[in-house]
Amino acid sequence: MSSGPPFLFDDCTAVRPGPGDGEWNVDLSEQLTIMKDRPNGGYLLAVMGRAAVAALGEEDRHVVGATVSYISPPSTGPATVVTEVRRRGRTASQLRVALVQDEEPKVESLMTLAGLAGGSPDWGDVAPPDMPDEDTCRAAGRDLPSPVTGGAPPMAAVVEQSFDPATLGWARGAPSGEGEIRAWLRFADGRPFDPLGLLFAVDAVPPATFEVAMTGWVPTLSLTAYIRARPAPGPLRLRFRVGTIAAGFADETCEVWDSEDHLVAQSTQLAAIRFP
């Protein structure tokens, strides 16, 4: 996104060279929070991914794999992303990336950077879920306040999440029991999705566990994202599913399709949950 209009997501994820080697100054925006002073996890991943791409400095290399450990929640405001290139390879390069605030590592990540293609995969295309069109989904969610925060999260002004009404039980206080949330996603200001935007997309919707049971917050401990292709222009479709809940932890997987029905990103996460 080096030219064109100043999209909000690019402003919010901007990285500037910091004082030390491999250090990048960032400013975590209130606009991409899930509640006051609590930046969204996918947003943090995108900020760190952008610093990793800048640190590597190789054209056409994107984050294709990233794992983050969420150690303690960062606040909005200034932070530093510390990057260390671990390997520069012909096929892929690897970096260690940490988001530091108040001299404490808040989020740590291991990232793999490589080239990406668009279009069909070479093997194993996964069909997108059957779900109503975006307008139908948008209308279904319009007047439903979140039962967790009592209103839409601040980030809803930046990214439009249009939920499949069949997976909106949580918003009515009546989870479907299916453990799955499906949604359309687009940036409100028309910013197209690119590999960086996909890093944000894989952790941009409410926990899929909300469609199992209304619990308290479900903090992610670890998230792994794979970016598989450059997305075609247009909105994304997401399917976010709970696998198993056991011993206080839930695993959730997210799959993301572009407007041409190709799987473009995947994630899996382990979150702490008070259940049953």
Added chain:
Amino acid sequence: MSSGPPFLFDDCTAVRPGPGDGEWNVDLSEQLTIMKDRPNGGYLLAVMGRAAVAALGEEDRHVVGATVSYISPPSTGPATVVTEVRRRGRTASQLRVALVQDEEPKVESLMTLAGLAGGSPDWGDVAPPDMPDEDTCRAAGRDLPSPVTGGAPPMAAVVEQSFDPATLGWARGAPSGEGEIRAWLRFADGRPFDPLGLLFAVDAVPPATFEVAMTGWVPTLSLTAYIRARPAPGPLRLRFRVGTIAAGFADETCEVWDSEDHLVAQSTQLAAIRFP
């Protein structure tokens, strides 16, 4: 495994306090290699997990989540595992773990440690795959040399992999095209599986991509494992599946069930592949 007979896997994964704070001396065994001087990835994960548990030093905390970046392949022989506790929490603790050899980080990991239960999960039990019994699978694989190495890998003497004959196309040079390998797993010396053994199990069988196409080696760049429950005694069943192959990368997921049909471990990995 603090008492009882000296099982080989425990010898091979032994960690001893090293010279520096959080440093552990290990000796990577030739017995858990996939070919000469090339330790198996699940073995490295188990060694690092054992050091993490020792470094945390809290009773009944196991590795429940681990991501590893494979930076360059370590050799057999002495190595150091460097551990840093990042957070000690009531629910979970988090560590950064690196396997260092020749003063270079060869493998880096972020690990989450917590308590584990046994038995049924609280939600979302996943049924094991339908596959022949262990004896039938063991017999099917007995006289099939690996087409990659021309013989069984050294680790086959430590851990018995008994493959579902329907998923042994790769061993005959005729991949099924299904992209799935199913196997029974047990330690040859009768060592029971525990959370540490599960860390090994999630990356203990040949690449599932072998059931798509016979390519060259398929090096894992990043692997994420979740350990979900203490396994019941007896052999494990594994289902290892390719998701999508695109732009030179494949994602593969592994699910592991214990003898009581409960899902006890999961993994996902991103590997580089020359395909098509």
